[in-house]
Amino acid sequence: MSSRRQFVKGASILGLAINWPSLISKLPISDLHAESVDWLQVRDLFPISSWEKIHLNSGSAGVMPTPVQDHLIELIKKVNSKAPYEVWGEWQETKTSNLSRLAEMTNCDHNELQIVRNTTEALNMIIYGLALNGGDEIVMGQQDYPFAKNTWQNRAKRDGVIIKEVDLQIPAKDEEILAAYDKMITDKTKVVHITHITHREGHIMPVKKLSALAHSKGAEVVVDGAHAVANINLDLRDLDCDYFASSLHKWLNAPLGTGLLFVKEEKIKDLYNHPSSNLDAYDNMNKYEHLGTRAWANEIGVAAALDFHDALGHQNKLDRLQELKEYWTGQVMDVANVQLKTWIEPRYSGAVATFSLDNISNRKIRKSLNKDYNIHVKSVDCKGGGGIRVSPNIFTTKEELDQLVFAIRKLSEE
Numbered sequence: 001m002s003s004r005r006q007f008v009k010g011a012s013i014l015g016l017a018i019n020w021p022s023l024i025s026k027l028p029i030s031d032l033h034a035e036s037v038d039w040l041q042v043r044d045l046f047p048i049s050s051w052e053k054i055h056l057n058s059g060s061a062g063v064m065p066t067p068v069q070d071h072l073i074e075l076i077k078k079v080n081s082k083a084p085y086e087v088w089g090e091w092q093e094t095k096t097s098n099l100s101r102l103a104e105m106t107n108c109d110h111n112e113l114q115i116v117r118n119t120t121e122a123l124n125m126i127i128y129g130l131a132l133n134g135g136d137e138i139v140m141g142q143q144d145y146p147f148a149k150n151t152w153q154n155r156a157k158r159d160g161v162i163i164k165e166v167d168l169q170i171p172a173k174d175e176e177i178l179a180a181y182d183k184m185i186t187d188k189t190k191v192v193h194i195t196h197i198t199h200r201e202g203h204i205m206p207v208k209k210l211s212a213l214a215h216s217k218g219a220e221v222v223v224d225g226a227h228a229v230a231n232i233n234l235d236l237r238d239l240d241c242d243y244f245a246s247s248l249h250k251w252l253n254a255p256l257g258t259g260l261l262f263v264k265e266e267k268i269k270d271l272y273n274h275p276s277s278n279l280d281a282y283d284n285m286n287k288y289e290h291l292g293t294r295a296w297a298n299e300i301g302v303a304a305a306l307d308f309h310d311a312l313g314h315q316n317k318l319d320r321l322q323e324l325k326e327y328w329t330g331q332v333m334d335v336a337n338v339q340l341k342t343w344i345e346p347r348y349s350g351a352v353a354t355f356s357l358d359n360i361s362n363r364k365i366r367k368s369l370n371k372d373y374n375i376h377v378k379s380v381d382c383k384g385g386g387g388i389r390v391s392p393n394i395f396t397t398k399e400e401l402d403q404l405v406f407a408i409r410k411l412s413e414e
């Protein structure tokens, strides 16, 4: 069987649509197919693999593999080859098929989705679009993302909504999280804001249970799912949230400046239009598309990232991310002075895990990892002392993680 056919077979096993854009036939990964993946071959497809540093900060922003990057460059060339709006017109079919493929991946209807620039933009559209009055209460958590908090605080300043913050030490058991939110929700609570995967510990919050709790008390649910798409299995129907925001440039390795807005079908008409939308567009996600002239190539380039993802196989990728996290955490969790801030079981975390050392500050650890061991990570502030966030990706090798483990052991002895 040819490699090309193996690709397709792998994909159809996973139940994915196979009328992909022609990009897949151009992928220079002839032996790669969805049943078994050579991860070293995958690594070679990422320009980041030539960086002199070991890149363990995919949580901040993803990077594109070469086929996606090359495709994006082709799209940019195309949009500059004639009147750009003509090209945008020609791209409408790909735009629609991107939404259908993302809907299939996240289990919702494509009419509930819109591609936007990032999680921040999607959250702004939701938070500024909700019909709220002064005195309405919003419940969120101290672990939520600072810029999402800013958006709510700006809304509070403008309209007098009241923000109440749940103060939990994360990670925590689902029951503890539910009890803390339950205590905070009153009959004035109109919205519960939940971060699906926290940016500091990488903890997966019990969104489905929190949604059920919020709904039982008459509140709507906004989810900041920046880290969810292509990092963990995401089922929007099952989560039953009302609004969901994500970034495609993180774990899907899509072009920078691509994100996803989801609004549950029955909620679309009541969410305010984007300010520049036609007044008759209220009951249609299309109202979030009237954003003026922009970098359309990025949005259309999502097709290539989806092709790449499908070629690897969705579950293969998720399993690999778990394998990498388990590989390094398993070797340091019992080392003296090491504190893991993340629960490693797949139900509690995706690719990201965070640690700290009792004997050295996070700032010093980050600096030393960078300078002495050539490792790029992010240091994060958490309740209870913060830590070093390690986010490997499918281009990360176990040898690179060995270097991290070696460095952590050395630093823990200082």
Ligand SMILES: Cc1ncc(COP(=O)(O)O)c(C=O)c1O
Residues within 6 Å of the ligand: 059, 060, 118, 119, 120, 121, 145, 148, 195, 197, 198, 199, 224, 226, 227, 247, 259
């Ligand atoms: C939980 C969370 N929300 C929102 C964001 C913002 O994502 P973006 O910069 O893609 O808008 C991030 C970024 O890391 C995040 O971790």
